[in-house]
Amino acid sequence: MRLYLLALNPTDSVTEGFLPAAARLGLDITVLTDQPDAHRAAYLEYPDIEVLDCDVRDFRAVVTRISTHLRPDAVFTNSDHLQTQAALTAQYFGLPGKDWRATLRCKDKGEMRRHLAAAGVDTVWSAEVTESADLTGPVVHDAPYPCVIKPREGVASEDVVLVDTASDLVARGKDILARRPGATLVVEEYLPGELYTLETLGDGTVRHVLGGFHTQLSPPPYFIEERLTFVPAHPEQVVEQVLAQLDALDVGFGACHTEFVVHESRARIIEVNYRAIGDQCDLLLAQLLDLPLFEHILRTHLGEALPTDLEFRRNGAARLEYPCAERAGTLVDAPIATELTVDGVHLTYRSLRGIGERHELYRTNRDYLGVLRATGTDQEVVDRVVAGFLATQRWEIQP
Structure with missing residues (x-):
């Protein structure tokens, strides 16, 4: 069986997690990437892995690369940036995968806020900024300070900044737009509370909660994750609130890493990363839970059902x-x-x-x-x- 794995830069999650798991499952692996030399250098221990050059940000290029190569049995990515491309490609070839609409809602932070509000599960003041003039225009006229400005499709807290005043918003916004020409920024109300994560694993029918983490951030105005402490089980009421928001987004296939805050017993999503948690947390999670986590994730993309009663160390x-x-x-x-x-x-x-x-x-x-x-x-x-x-x-x- 052949697994096509879409990737940008090499990551520990893939190199130390998913590739060894795919090898244990006996899969033939083809990596599609726009950085082939970096991946070939990273996979010296896996000489049988095929690495092909591809514009993986364009799902049409991915479809063409696969259809002119070998028949796929699964299309997978653990990249934040490539979830929609992988979902569309899997759908094109009639393979199991995530709903591309759900991956888009998770990646596009503005669309996520609109969808959650329309579903009636949570409403957060939010606006989108595409140029410097918007920073003083009507779109942000009623912004509630303090608020957060961040790239609409950003990752890793990059260019995510807390602003206290309108002048601060203008200064920070212009700075980010100068570094990211053509980017769209989201300005949204600051959600107070302690920051946590919820790690889930599903096959579209069954969903398992694997626990989560309590995250310690750097001092404001930035949001760098400096420490994560494992939480075996969040309070039931908190989990129910977070899962209800994930249900509204139609998230439930494969791995999902959800960041949320809890304030006065209310859980509110900060962002949804529709993939396994990164920065080596996934490697720790698999070890800590004594769970073949990476194999389970890949099996869902091969069309296999998860066990109804998933056994792991608690x-x-x-x-x-x-x-x-x-x-x-x-x-x-x-x-x-x-x-x-x-x-x-x-x-x-x-x-x-x-x-x-x-x-x-x-x-x-x-x-x-x-x-x-x-x-x-x-x-x-x-x-x-x-x-x-x-x-x-x-x-x-x-x-």
Whole structure:
């Protein structure tokens, strides 16, 4: 059976998660990407993987590339940017996949807000800005401050900023539009509350809730995710509210990573990423739950039903930490990759930036210097061991 996997840049989710899972399932793998050299370099351990050049942002190019190659049995992507293209391609070939309308609603943050409001499940003040003149025009005249400005189809908290005044909105908006010519921005009311995630897995009929994370963000006005602590089970009322919003969006096939806030017992969606959680959280989740997560996700795209009673470990504790650069410059000293067990807590540290690399300060997860994954059975012990490990490490950036 042949799996076509659509990708932009190589990611840990694909390289360490989905490709090994596809190999274990005995699938023939063809990667379609607009960055073939980067993928070939990343897959040296998988010489049988076929990598083909393709304009994967255009579903018509994807359809043509597949129809002139080998017959597909599944079309899949874990990229935020390519969910609609994969869904349309799967539909074209009559294969299982997500509803392209649902993938579009999730990717387009303005459309998501309109759809949730029309469905009567949540109404958030929201407006779209396409040019600098809109920042002082009637479209934002009644904007409730503080509010958030962000790219309509952005990812990873990039260019997501909290603004307190109309002048701040103009300044931030012009800055983002200058860096993103042709982009559309969403301005929406700020939703207070603690930030959490809900991780779900479905086959279109059955849906399983795998738990979630409590997210600690950087200080405002930015929204960089600095720490995630595993939550085995959110309160039932919270889960019901989030699932009702996902149902309104028709989300229920494959993996979904939903970010939401809880304020005064009310759960409100921030964004829906219709794919598996990233930044190595999915790798941790599979390990922590003792669950073949990546295989299950791929099986749904092969048309297989999920078990009605999905068995996975429910008593684990975990935390992820992302040491971040605090200034632009060249990384001259940093810890090496490490894997060890301390007081029953398994630690895995991986570098995300090489010694000698120079970077600007992005105010996004591109500022991550590394990622520390920690799993155990007692959250207090996990937290203590993580704090102890980080206290002994050093990251040095020179201008």
